[in-house]
Amino acid sequence: MMSQMIYPTTNFASVETLNIVRGDGVYVYDNQGKQYLEGMSGLWCASLGFNNAELIEAAKNQMETIAYAHMFGGKTHEPGMKLADKLSSMVPVDNARVFMGSSGSDANDTQIKLLRYYFAAIGKPEKRKIIARERSYHGVTVGAACLTGLPINQTNFDLPIEALGVLRTDAPHYYRGKKDGETEAQFVDRIVGNLADLIEREGAHTIAAFIAEPITGASGVIVPPVGYYDKVQALLKQNDILFIADEVITGFGRTGNDFGVTTMGIKPDMMSFAKQLSSAYVPISASVIRGDMYDAMVEPCSKLGVFGHGYTYSGHPVACAVALKTLEIYERDNMFAKAAETGAYLQSRLQEFADHPLVGEVRGAGMIAAVELVANKETGEAFKDGKVGYFAANACQEHGLISRPVAGSSLALCPPLITTKAQIDEIVEKMGKALNDTLAFVKG
Template sequence: MAPVIYPTTNFTATEQLCLERGEGIYVFDSDGNKYIEGLAGLWCTSLGYSNTEVMDAITEQLHKLPFSHTFGGKTHKPIMELAEKLKAMVPVEDAYIFFGNSGSDANDTHYKMLRYYFNAIGKPEKRKIITRERGYHGVTVAAGSLTSLPANLAHFDAPLEALSILRADSPHYYTARQGNETEAQFVERILKNLEDQILAEDPDTIAAMIVEPITGASGVIVPPEGYYEGLQALLRKYGILVWADEVICGFGRTGADFGCTTMGIKPDLMTFAKQLSSAYFPISASIIPGWMYEAMINQTNEVGVFGHGYTYSGHPAACAAALKTLEIYERDNLFEHAADVGAYLQAQLREIFTDHPLVGEVRGKGLIAALELVSNKTTGASFDKGAAGATAQKLCQDNGLILRAVAGNAVALCPPLIITKAEVDEMLTRLKTAIDASYDALSDQGLIAS
């Protein structure tokens, strides 16, 4: 076996799928088997696997200027163009953009910029960040501590105490409701918990709250109606900034430009990566409002520089990839396409799976969705150690569909945005076969409640 330390992998796992090439929404393994990439890689290959326009834009840029850093007085056209383009797109007031290479480092950048900003305005005590249970924000030191999934914390001694991270309730009604609580009562309870927590901590010590508008890795949680409205009112009341992690939701995924648009969030800060370049070249963006940037200017003068930056911040080929990707989104109306095909996907999923004995909840918006697999449809009881998720993921793959089991027993769907309705049908036919087979396999093991 090649001496690779594989990311987010059980080192005792022996089965690996070696992919060789891709075309549209399909990928092919080294034996020539064809699969639908139902998770767009890792929620990222929005334009599918054979977009020559993006490839050509990258190649052209590599021929012209394969690298230029952007430290201390250096710039280049693609980074300036991309920043202007994003500024015009995002719902952030007079946006300023810091470019990085991954969603994780972009969240670390925000974490540091928040400290920098509050130090600059003479409020160094405003440093705590609220994150949510089940949130996923990456794996670097700060982002990894903002993440709340057990596997990302255990044995890394995370969260790091010094980062002052607070954890709020997960907004997942299906798994976190109490007794006969209605959705409205659930929202009221968890927002009350949050307000109590804010008051106990002292609002003047809390800088921001980070949220994925719709979560990904924690199981595609779509918070109930009224949640974000109440949440934002609370955060504004106590002077806490709203930080939207759009690493998965950004650029059409939820059937609108941003998850914030779909969920009615007015963010102060935004994080992007993945679909910003359709994953054809690594790039991320940490976006702050102009008033935050302005406040940081004097401090950089005092120290000499804004002492934060990556060698590859604004890599010219990455910027070229992002510019072409954004141009294609606009030219081909891909956000509208995602809304249209997404509505079809959501309707079909509910039609096929709502009454399935293995499925407790069908959820999602636009072109992101999940099935919650349960051992008892009446009580919603789950399976130990992600047994159903692992079984379904394997059986999907055996049926020519690559999906991902997340949060134990949820199966997530997040196909490339270019998927057609006919391809959705093909994907769901394969999914149904795999979910039926999973039910049989789990029943044979005595894991389904009778």
């Protein structure tokens, strides 16, 4: 029996499969009592596991104090102001200003509007296009879905991609994108060359920003080659194009440092956050911009009119209180450094799968990784459809590990930051069994 739910990102004909009823640390339990190690932190988000008592207490305390207050027109509250100041002090953006919402998608929509307003304010309204990459994931609201570069999120929706001025450039994935005989350095030069041509063709005066996940998630955990971001940033700077770092997955210790931009050597102008900002306990997002961009909008606002953008739940006090507690725990427990150490262990253990007959590439950084399964190990030929990836993820589930098939046939891992080395061993053991099951399935 199906409930009346319309499920997100699923086949309308699908049946209900996994019914999760409770969580304990990094483990979740289904309605049959079966235990799973949640190797994806839900959807790349529950960094502190599934029943952190301090976060629950923070939510309860805030609800008892005041359960809701809004922030339109400068109305405010302590948890909101404190969170904005705390986040501003953490990010590598000068004098960062923070706008809040409830999801990664709405954070990126907000970035589009902030760009529009900012360039109108400084008298350059024609500077409005945004460059996004193939295979990127920036969310699914109508605006964010235009930035996203995955067909599944665009087909059938008649999205206003051109109207929004979204331009597309190469995904920085050497393994999948290289031409025959091309070295990594040649690959980087070719795709950055393509970006330069795109900018030249469109005219830098029409392009506001470039948006990128420092390391991608949904597109298969792509870690760009060394040198890629240096060359991209030099090009953007030369053409006066802003860099928006979509840190919705990579923010807060996920990649072995505080932020993905630190891991990849990026100096962003704007950053988007959600997910681990509150360990996903309550929905909250943040769009961060450079302080001087904010300052430049202050005076022109009297002529342009108010920034008419805000959500009922912008700066929701319960979400802000939980996010503040989350950031406090990260700092107090030295969580980013610990996750870096556990992450290095995860990456080295996953490399053991590199010799497996089904595995084409093992990649990742810190506590995010993917194991790409291929039809032909020698040539790297991909499987034609997602069947093998789904089989492998289901096999993981059978063995009590939650993974996720992404980008066709890559198995993603993004375990909670609190995962121990012994639990990493458990992940690797379970995934190893699932890979062997999958090999038997493929051989038929």
